[in-house]
Amino acid sequence: MQLYGALVLFMTLSAACGLRCYTCTATDPHSCTDTKSCSVIFNRCFSLRVEGYNMVTKGCQTSLICTGSMACCEGNLCNSATPTGPSVILLLVSLAMITLSL
Template sequence: MFVIVKYTSFDVRSNCLCFITTGHSLSCYECKSQTGSCAGQTVKTCPGGSSQCLSSTAVPQNGTKEKIKHCAPVCQNGSLNTGSSKLTISCCNTDQCNTNDAPDYANVPNGKTCYSCDGQSCSNILNCSGTEDRCITATATVGGQSAVLKGCASKSMCDAASSVPNFASISCCEGNLCNGAQSVSQSFLFLCCSLLSYFLLH
């Protein structure tokens, strides 16, 4: 039994049945919503270099869920929680596999705790949830000031964060409250937006 994919030709001289296949372009659902719903999502043929479909749910401090779906060259399943915002990303690699929204683990604590910052102090204790099994600390210089971001993260997010540009350092550790309570952050919202944008756009 032969399965013909795209085009079949018969070469009389060699009595060869030849199968020629053409490259396949991945297609993903695309959506950007600040209302918490991707009801109007559309299908997009991904550009070359995109090998995965991404679906994300971001919950900023105001509580309004933001949904984003698109093609991605690189994608990491996992979540990042800074206390002021939370991002969950789900990745897959077949056509239109991102039809469902990324899961929201915000209400499912996993027993782990990490320190987080609020702009005045980095001694707030944050309850981690879902797959967040690491505590994260990110530092950068913003406007001449040193800024610190702390929170909970999945191991996959920590691994991917090692290459985020414009950060002096990003480190992750295991164990409750292992990311320390010291350091005051004056620009942690800027850092948070930068870190979340990196995961969504790269």
């Protein structure tokens, strides 16, 4: 039961701090390490590959603009190429809850 409480607290704190996204313009998507707290109007992170120039752009976006070749996602730092710390922890906590409930 304490695990459920910890999960609720974790989700509440991450939502209260606002959305964070990786932000950069680079030739290598893995080199994007800068993060930014998005303004209130932005509710998605995005990645956009610029064809012909071998460039990728990442940052904050609204769901209304997320169309076409722009890959948008929900959640903190979801526009990375590799799993981030909080997403891995959330995955492990979810797996533990499922395992313990069986």
